[in-house]
Amino acid sequence: MSGIPLTVLGAERLQAELQRLKSVERPAVINAIAEARAQGDLSENAEYDAARERQGFVEGRINELEGILSNAQIIDPTELDTADGRIVFGATVQIEDLDSGNTLTYQIVGDVEADIRNNLISISSPVxxxxxxxxxxxVVSVQAPAGLREYEIISIDYK
Incomplete structure (x- = not known):
């Protein structure tokens, strides 16, 4: 089985989230459950139900993050052979949409760390x-839902 590709920064973000869930969220949920139990009848206790639901989410996310990080293949683009200037995983690429003239900047990252709002696109995305x-x-052509788009690669950065 191949590893889950992650950038160094992506792995650090996931590790920080895992640490926060274990050291802050989990104890808070345990306290909320204890307080709700102290109120008595659990069958009609909305606070207890909400705390248990939150506990399920927190524990599920902890398990998911531990699984991702244990199977992670951390790739540092600064350590890859990029002497020939090719675009590789982790590279930040500035492209120009040849139809609209808009300039876009994306970093190519793993599926689990992709976030289009922060210009992080998944390695498996069409672009x-x-x-x-x-x-x-x-110049590259990309089949998008809106039709064929052409982009010119303006610059490549491996930081």
Whole structure:
């Protein structure tokens, strides 16, 4: 089985979330359950039900993060052989939409750390798949829901 690709920063973010869940969220939920139990009848206790539901979410997320991190393949783009200037996993790429002239900047990351609001696109996304292996100045075509889009690669950064 191959590992789950993560950037160094992505792995650090997941590790920080895991630490927060274990040291802050889990104890808070345990206290909330204890307080709700102290109120008596659990069959009609909304606070108890809410605390138990929150506990299920927290424990599920902890298990999910531990699974991801135990199978993670952490890739540092600064340590990859990028001398030839190809786009690789972890690279930050500035592209220009040839139809609209808009300039976009994306970092290619693993599926679990993708967040389009922060310009982090998944390695398995159509745009990232089209960009991997290409060079600055290349034009790539991407089949998007709105139709075929063409992008010119303006710059590549491996930080």
């Amino acid at each position: 990232a798949r089209a960009l991997i292996g290409k060079y600055e100045g290349d």
